[in-house]
Amino acid sequence: MLDILVQLPRETRPGTCLFPPLAVRFTSETSLENNYGQYFAFVTPIGSNDETPVELLSGKVSDSAHPWPESVAGGSNSQGDRYRVLFYYNDLVIHENGRYKLRISLYEMNSPLEAATLVDYIDSPEIIVDEQTTTNSRPSKSSLSRHNIKLTTRR
Numbered sequence: 043m044l045d046i047l048v049q050l051p052r053e054t055r056p057g058t059c060l061f062p063p064l065a066v067r068f069t070s071e072t073s074l075e076n077n078y079g080q081y082f083a084f085v086t087p088i089g090s091n092d093e094t095p096v097e098l099l100s101g102k103v104s105d106s107a108h109p110w111p112e113s114v115a116g117g118s119n120s121q122g123d124r125y126r127v128l129f130y131y132n133d134l135v136i137h138e139n140g141r142y143k144l145r146i147s148l149y150e151m152n153s154p155l156e157a158a159t160l161v162d163y164i165d166s167p168e169i170i171v172d173e174q175t176t177t178n179s180r181p182s183k184s185s186l187s188r189h190n191i192k193l194t195t196r197r
Contacts, residue, residue, distance in 0.1 A: 043069045044083075044148055044164040047128075052167070053175040056137050059101070063132040066146050066164070068107065070125050080151050081107040081161075083129045087136065088143045088165060098142070101133035136171045143168055 048065040066083060087099045107127035129146070136142060144166040149158040 044146060044162045045069070046146075046164060046166060050134075050144065050166055050169055053170045053172065054136065055173055055175050056139055056171050057135060059132075060134045060136070060169075063130065064134060064144065064146070064166070065131075066129040067110075068127050068129070068148055068162070070127075072125065079106065081127060081148065082151070082158075083107075083146050083148045085131055085134065086145050086147070088145050090141050094145075095138075098136060098138055099144075100135045100137065102131050103134070105129045105131060136169065139171050139173060141168050141170055 045067050046064070047067050048062050050060050050062070050064055054060055064085065068081065068083075083105055085099065085103045086094050089095055089098075107129065110126040110128055129148075134144070145163055146166070147163040148161045150161050151158045
């Protein structure tokens with residue numbers, strides 16, 4: 043099951059990196075620890091008419107699975123009978139005015155010789171992209187700490 047951990051801003055300007063960055067969690071009932079490399083997720087924009095104007099979005103639009111943060115710190119990667127991995131998109135940019143959703147599609151690659159299989163997908167809430175937007179959103183510390191996520195920026 044996919045779920046969005048850190049929501050994107052409701053409004054932004056064209057050509058501006060989306061902040062806070064998109065973070066998505068995949069939860070599975072089977073262990074993922076030795077299979078991180080088999081999972082990857084793509085982000086595609088969905089327009090108001092369900093079109094997918096791919097050239098509209100730039101930045102890191104795909105990511106491979108990362109261990110859930112508490113498993114990196116030596117803790118367990120399971121919660122009951124569930125296992126979790128993280129996908130993170132820190133520099134997404136929408137280039138044109140409009141109303142869009144971002145679709146995150148999760149794929150599993152079973153072997154190098156087979157095609158990838160769509161496992162799940164999720165759509166973000168609508169994002170309004172407008173040159174006149176004055177919104178300057180930042181994630182709240184409580185929303186990040188609730189999921190044990192520490193965001194860092196590269197300079």
